[in-house]
Amino acid sequence: LEQDSVNIPFLKLRVRSAYIAGDYQNVRIPGERLIRLQETSLSALTQVVVAYFNLKLYTDCIRVCQYLIAQGYAVENIFYFEAKALARIKQFDKSNELLKTCINLSISKEAEMYYYNLGINYEALRQYKKAIAQYDTANYLFKNPIMNFNSGRIYEINLKNMQQAQKYYTKYLALAKPVEADEKKAYQYLKERWGKKKPVAPKK
Known part of the structure; x- marks a missing residue:
């Protein structure tokens, strides 16, 4: 990473290793670099979402969720963490709408x-x-x-x-x-x- 700070595979690995270690602060920098590089790895960026939530950086958590949704990842887990983060900043109506979306995604016809x-x-x-x-x-x-x-x-x-x-x-x-x-x-x-x-x- 010191030789090539925009090497996507290494950035993803850095996110994963910090996340697994519970070192959420060190998820932030490589995570943000992945976003600036317009990387759309759902696994790595979901770990960034969870890291921001655990750090109580709720607006950043919401921002990354919305980035993933805009990239086509309208999946239950991302909506759920955005809903949880919205609730923490007392935007309960928006949180409820996203939770209803989660219900619709989780229950099959x-x-x-x-x-x-x-x-x-x-x-x-x-x-x-x-x-x-x-x-x-x-x-x-x-x-x-x-x-x-x-x-x-x-x-x-x-x-x-x-x-x-x-x-x-x-x-x-x-x-x-x-x-x-x-x-x-x-x-x-x-x-x-x-x-x-x-x-x-x-x-x-």
């Missing part, structure tokens, strides 16, 4: 079907509140209105709680865009029965 099938299984076991909890989770994560329909159906048919049933059906009717013939038929039925009704008092 297949998870919706897992929650849906958990709900079906709990229904079969007559554990209706647990079934509704699975449908609620699937709806929260993936915004699929059919999950509100499923919860409303349980409240109406199994739990005989018409007030809760209407709450879920109203959410379903507000968001659903049925395509299949069976769902269109169910949607029309619900719209006629529940669409304009006032809240129903729960049965005693």
